[in-house]
Amino acid sequence: MAALSPLLKQATGVLADHGEGAYLFDVDGRRYLDFTAGIGVTSTGHCHPKVVAAAQAQVAKLIHGQYTTVRHQPLLTLTERLGTVLPDNLDALFFVNSGSEAVEAALRLARQAT
Known part of the structure; x- marks a missing residue:
């Protein structure tokens, strides 16, 4: 069975389910301010409606x-x-x-x- 590498230790035990704006939500519905969202791919926050719409339109083409x-x-x-x-x-x-x-x-x- 494959596993994630033990060389990179997880900072938290959070199992993320989804994100909205600056927040992550775990599988139990708890909300966390996502301090890692500054990485380039989330610079607009999670699931910004305009970004989602633009991505969907482009992927469809x-x-x-x-x-x-x-x-x-x-x-x-x-x-x-x-x-x-x-x-x-x-x-x-x-x-x-x-x-x-x-x-x-x-x-x-x-x-x-x-």
């Missing part, structure tokens, strides 16, 4: 479009919007979905530039 293979409108829209607020000398964007990808890209860029 396209779950994943690898931008080195195909382009899609949300990618182009984000690129345009960022272009209006970034300094003029930042003329190219490289999108990643994790810190690991960002570090790997930075290393490759540094190797290429030196």
